[in-house]
Amino acid sequence: MDNRKPDQTVGEVGSEELSEGTIREFLGYNLKRAYMVLNPATQAALAELDLRIPSFSCLSVILANPGIAPSALAAQLSMERSNIVVILDELETRNLISRAQMKTDRRRYSLTATVRGRRLHDKAVEAIHRAESHLLRGLSADERQLLVRLVNRIETTTTD
Amino acid sequence: MDNRKPDQTVGEVGSEELSEGTIREFLGYNLKRAYMVLNPATQAALAELDLRIPSFSCLSVILANPGIAPSALAAQLSMERSNIVVILDELETRNLISRAQMKTDRRRYSLTATVRGRRLHDKAVEAIHRAESHLLRGLSADERQLLVRLVNRIETTTTD
DNA sequence: AAATATAATTATTTAGAATAACCATATTTG
DNA sequence: CAAATATGGTTATTCTAAATAATTATATTT
Numbered sequence: 001m002d003n004r005k006p007d008q009t010v011g012e013v014g015s016e017e018l019s020e021g022t023i024r025e026f027l028g029y030n031l032k033r034a035y036m037v038l039n040p041a042t043q044a045a046l047a048e049l050d051l052r053i054p055s056f057s058c059l060s061v062i063l064a065n066p067g068i069a070p071s072a073l074a075a076q077l078s079m080e081r082s083n084i085v086v087i088l089d090e091l092e093t094r095n096l097i098s099r100a101q102m103k104t105d106r107r108r109y110s111l112t113a114t115v116r117g118r119r120l121h122d123k124a125v126e127a128i129h130r131a132e133s134h135l136l137r138g139l140s141a142d143e144r145q146l147l148v149r150l151v152n153r154i155e156t157t158t159t160d
Numbered sequence: 161m162d163n164r165k166p167d168q169t170v171g172e173v174g175s176e177e178l179s180e181g182t183i184r185e186f187l188g189y190n191l192k193r194a195y196m197v198l199n200p201a202t203q204a205a206l207a208e209l210d211l212r213i214p215s216f217s218c219l220s221v222i223l224a225n226p227g228i229a230p231s232a233l234a235a236q237l238s239m240e241r242s243n244i245v246v247i248l249d250e251l252e253t254r255n256l257i258s259r260a261q262m263k264t265d266r267r268r269y270s271l272t273a274t275v276r277g278r279r280l281h282d283k284a285v286e287a288i289h290r291a292e293s294h295l296l297r298g299l300s301a302d303e304r305q306l307l308v309r310l311v312n313r314i315e316t317t318t319t320d
Numbered sequence: 321a322a323a324t325a326t327a328a329t330t331a332t333t334t335a336g337a338a339t340a341a342c343c344a345t346a347t348t349t350g
Numbered sequence: 351c352a353a354a355t356a357t358g359g360t361t362a363t364t365c366t367a368a369a370t371a372a373t374t375a376t377a378t379t380t
Binding site: 037072125143 | 182187224228
Binding site for chain 2: 359
C-alpha cells in the first residue's frame with residue numbers, strides 16, 4: 001500500500017532516494033521552503049546598504065504614504081506597534097525619515113522620508129530586484145507575474 | 161514628483177487610502193504575507209491533534225522513509241539536528257514513532273512510525289487539507305496546482 | 321470634571337533557531 | 351595495531367525576533 005519499493009532494506013534508506021512524503025503536497029510547506037530561500041537572499045541584498053528587511057519595509061511604506069502615523073504603518077505591515085518604534089528610531093537617527101507631531105492630534109506623529117531616505121530606498125529596490133531576478137531566472141516574465149498574482153489571491157481570499 | 165494626490169493634506173492620510181508602495185512588487189514580500197496566513201491556519205488545524213508543524217513534518221517524512229536516521233531527517237527538513245532531537249523525544253514518548261539502533265552503524269538510529277503514528281498522521285493530513293482548501297477556495301484546482309508548481313520552481317532554481 | 325479610549329513608547333517575556341560542547345562509535349592513517 | 355580524525359546523536363547555551371505588559375500623553379465621551 002505504502003511501499004514504493006517493495007524490496008527496500010528496512011532501516012537502510014540511501015540518502016539519494018529520500019522521499020518527502022505528503023508534505024510536498026501542501027501549499028504551506030512549499031511556501032515556507034520558498035520563503036526560506038527568498039528571505040536570506042533579500043537580507044543579503046539589503047545588508048550591503050545597512051538595512052534590514054523590516055526597516056526597508058517601513059521606509060517603503062512611509063515613502064508611499066507621506067505623513068502616515070506609526071500605528072497605521074504597523075497595521076499596514078502587520079507588525080506590532082511596539083516593534084515599529086525601534087525601527088523608526090533607527091531610521092530617524094540615520095536621517096532617513098523624520099517624525100513630526102501632528103497639529104490636529106498631538107498624540108500622533110507624522111512620518112515622512114527624507115531625500116536621503118528616498119535615495120537609499122531606491123538603491124534598495126534595485127538591489128532586491130537584482131536578487132529576486134537571480135532566484136527567478138528559471139521563470140519567464142509572464143510566469144513571474146502569474147506567480148505573484150496567484151500568491152496574492154490566497155491572501156485576498158483570507159482577508160475577506 | 162511623489163504626490164499622487166496634489167491636494168492631499170500632508171500629515172493626514174486616510175486609513176482607507178493607504179498604499180503599500182513598492183513592496184508589493186517583490187515576490188519575497190508577497191510570499192511572506194501568504195506564509196503568514198497559511199502558517200497559523202495549519203497550526204490551528206494541527207493543534208486539535210496535539211501536533212505542531214515541525215512534529216507533523218518529522219512524522220510525515222519518517223512515514224515516507226521508514227528507517228531514516230535523525231541526521232538525514234534534519235537535512236531533509238532543513239532543520240538543525242539538535243532541534244530534531246527534542247521533537248523525536250516527544251514523538252517517541254507519545255508512541256508515534258520508535259527509535260532503534262542500527263546494527264550496521266551503532267551511532268545511528270533508525271526511525272519508524274508506529275501504527276498509532278500513522279493513524280494520527282493521516283488525520284493530520286486531512287485536517288491540513290481542509291484548512292488549506294478553505295484558504296484556497298477562491299482558486300480552481302488547476303490554479304492551485306499551477307501555484308504549487310511555480311512556487312517549487314523558485315526553490316529548484318536555487319538548489320542547483 | 322471624571323472616566324474612558326487611543327497613540328507612542330519602554331521594558332519584559334517568550335519562543336524558535338542557531339551554536340557550542342560532549343560522548344559514543346566509526347573510519348582513516350601513520 | 352594505535353592514534354588521530356570524523357560522524358551521529360544528544361545536551362546545554364546563546365541569540366534573536368516577536369509578542370505582551372505596563373507607562374505617559376493626549377483625546378474623547380459621559
